[in-house]
Amino acid sequence: MAILKIARMGHPVLSLPAKPVTDPTAPEIRRLVNDMVETMIDANGAGLAAPQVHVPLRLVVFQAPDGRADQSLADEERFDHTAPLTVLINPEIEILAPEKEGGWEGCLSVPGLRGWVERPGHIRYRGLGINGETIERVARGFHARVVQHECDHLEGRLYPSRMEDLSRLIFESEIRHFQTAP
Numbered sequence: 001m002a003i004l005k006i007a008r009m010g011h012p013v014l015s016l017p018a019k020p021v022t023d024p025t026a027p028e029i030r031r032l033v034n035d036m037v038e039t040m041i042d043a044n045g046a047g048l049a050a051p052q053v054h055v056p057l058r059l060v061v062f063q064a065p066d067g068r069a070d071q072s073l074a075d076e077e078r079f080d081h082t083a084p085l086t087v088l089i090n091p092e093i094e095i096l097a098p099e100k101e102g103g104w105e106g107c108l109s110v111p112g113l114r115g116w117v118e119r120p121g122h123i124r125y126r127g128l129g130i131n132g133e134t135i136e137r138v139a140r141g142f143h144a145r146v147v148q149h150e151c152d153h154l155e156g157r158l159y160p161s162r163m164e165d166l167s168r169l170i171f172e173s174e175i176r177h178f179q180t181a182p
């Protein structure tokens with residue numbers, strides 16, 4: 001396994017639509033996935049898309065741990081809000097409810113910054129897993145956000161291009177000024 005170099009905003013690979021993976025179970029895809037997971041964990045990210053490691057293929061890895069879910073939710077309500085470490089190949093997203101929710105996002109390709117992004121808060125996604133199996137899930141909250149953020153990378157989009165108010169593009173060290181006390 002290897003930690004891969006992460007492309008930063010401005011590198012052309014982040015602006016191009018990625019190509020479908022033709023053989024999801026090929027050894028080189030498994031190697032890429034293993035390296036992407038190691039890279040994501042090393043960089044303390046919640047997700048990583050293949051174009052971010054200079055590979056223009058439709059493949060993402062992500063996780064939505066319980067600690068990122070809205071803690072005011074009851075256990076049974078929280079199910080769609082979390083996801084284990086997931087590999088998603090050739091993903092598709094269906095928006096189940098158009099109402100948008102705002103949330104702070106960061107990106108390993110935009111280091112040091114955070115931005116307030118409004119996105120649909122209820123989606124279904126489909127794709128293939130690392131063994132070629134079909135994955136289909138409903139997602140809400142942070143889970144829905146991280147999947148949409150990662151899939152945007154496959155269309156050559158970074159989260160600042162989704163922002164409606166660029167006064168909320170800030171350094172992460174300043175985020176305390178935007179958070180209200182509980």
Ligand code: NI
Pocket residue numbers: 106107108109149150153
């Ligand atoms: Ni990102």
